[in-house]
Amino acid sequence: MGETLFIRLGSQAENRIHWLIKVNGQEDIIASGELPNAGELTQLTEKSAAREVVVFVPSSDIAIKRLKVPGSSQRAIRLAAPYMLEETLAQDVEQLCFAFSDIKQDEQGHNCFVAALERKQLETWLQWLAEANIFCKLMIPDTLGLPVVPQNSSAVMLGEQVLIRLGEWQVMSFEANAWPVISQYFKALDENEQTIHAYSALSEVPDELTIEYLPEELPLAILANNHARKFNLLQGDFQVKEKRSANTMNWLWVAGVACFALILNFGLKGAKLYQLSNQQDALETEIIEKYKTVFPETKRVRISTVRSQLRQKLAEVGNSEDSAGFLALLVKLEPxxxxxxxxxxxxxxxxxxxxxxxxxxxxxxxxxxxxxxxxxxxxxxxxxxxxxxxxxxxxxxxxxxxxxxxxxxx
Structure with missing residues (x-):
């Protein structure tokens, strides 16, 4: 089984950072700790090298919203959502980035589930990780790591912040001294009194709130054991591409030559096939598209000259017309x-x-x-x-x- 390194960043560089390591699919913690600030993330560089990294970030920096957006197309709904939120957000839409959940619709009819945050803040978090040489492709608001408790709420205190999850896409994040305001929200929530299931000690909680304390666990472990991998803040411009190994990069040219052989073989057989087939136009289009994929610098490709163009490309590698012999020998050279x-x-x-x-x-x-x-x-x-x-x-x-x-x- 693989292992995962979980990191919870702070809003500012001077904020404390929490981390832990656990085996995938198990709840046992291998190691955990805290760092005094973002400048000490290099202490986790070696730990991240052979492990998957999941990063939690403060929900207090993120607007997590449910919307009812007119339209049937997900594309149209997601294009409209930022402008529906414009009046409720402090920053201009152009200064924000938006990440969408795959949730289709909830019981109240909301059909758009979005997390909005300042682009500059997201870039700052990614910069801290990059400077520590920590590769992360999954970043999640911390409150979305809490378990969903039907008809009730779950809560944990992480550092100086209280995290509460009221539903699948309803969350709160606040400093402990804000409990008096939060208690008013719970009073007005509905006629039925909600119970808050607390997985850690909560400070300064008003007496009028109903708290059920569960066996205490490490707060970050709660997030690590319950987070849903279906949502990721790193979308759009911030989506992370998989890293290629140095050895793979060194031998991409070998794969390219092999690709030439496949295209050439397809072209030769295709030339005979589309002369006898009713699918001539479709096959010609496919041959041209594949040729342009291999040779993107080519601006104009004519089906009548593909074969000669491929021979010319192979001639740049070797002097023989016997390309099959060259490729067979190349296969033996590669290992x-x-x-x-x-x-x-x-x-x-x-x-x-x-x-x-x-x-x-x-x-x-x-x-x-x-x-x-x-x-x-x-x-x-x-x-x-x-x-x-x-x-x-x-x-x-x-x-x-x-x-x-x-x-x-x-």
């Missing part, structure tokens, strides 16, 4: 190259007549050339290692690689 990442290929040329790949490479030490030669030979390839030349802080060397089994077939 060996990946096993010695210290060597970086600079040029790659294919001699179709000799069924030979000539590769110019660079590395920082002579030993890596011999290591790669051994890896090629284990793959069943015949290798000639050329001279190595010292070029400043790098060493260049060349390889001539053939596949004897391929020669036999030719």
């Amino acid at each position: 060996a190259l990946a096993s010695v990442p210290e060597i970086k290929p600079q040029t790659l040329k294919f001699d179709g007549k000799r069924q030979e790949v000539r590769m110019q490479t660079v590395a920082k030490d002579y030993q890596y050339f011999e290591k790669l030669k051994v890896a090629f030979e284990k793959a069943g390839l015949t290798v000639n290692l050329g001279a190595q030349n010292n070029q400043g802080d790098q060493i260049s060397g060349s390889f001539s690689i053939t596949d004897t089994s391929m020669k036999g077939r030719s």
Whole structure:
């Protein structure tokens, strides 16, 4: 099972930060603690390296609203929502960012569930994490981590703030000295007296409120065990893309060449198919779209010239018309190259007549050339290692690689 690091940030850089680590799917806490301010987030950098990170942020900085927005299209509803909230928010709509929940409709007919916060505040939280080299793709208002208690409320005191959840999309966050005002809200809520289920001690609570204290737990653990992953503040411009590993980035060009082969194969077979098929127009459009995906710099593509254009692209990699032979040899090269990442290929040329790949490479030490030669030979390839030349802080060397089994077939 994996582990998750939960972090609860403060509104300001000087606010205390809470954190804990737990095993996914279990309630046991592996470790927990507090940091005095955002500048100390680097203490969590190592802990976040091999774990998923979920960040809670103060709901006191976020307007969590339910709306009844005319319209049947979710797109139209979400476009209209910010302007329906404009009069109730302190900042201009242009200074805010909006994140929407997938909740469709509640019992009262609300059909839009939105969290609005100042764009600058969200950027500040993300900057703190970035400066500590902590990668986070899920950020949640802290009150939405509390459990939903039907017909009643749940509450916890986290730091100096009281967090209350009254329903799936009804929450409160306030300082403890605001209880007198909050108690008036509960009195006017309905005729039936609500019970507040408290998961931690609550200070300064008025006597007229009904509080049921449950077995006390670490406040952040309550949020970690009950949060819903369906909602994320990081939407739109702030949506996080998955990071690619360095090894993946190094070999994207290999995947690109393989993609050329797939497109070429599809084009050759497609050319025959659409001559005999009633779907000619659809197939031509698909071929052109795939070509533009691989070669986005191409502005105009004509179906009649796709084959020649693909051959031209392959000619830039090797000199042979026998592209299938080159690609078959390239498939054998890839695992060996990946096993010695210290060597970086600079040029790659294919001699179709000799069924030979000539590769110019660079590395920082002579030993890596011999290591790669051994890896090629284990793959069943015949290798000639050329001279190595010292070029400043790098060493260049060349390889001539053939596949004897391929020669036999030719």
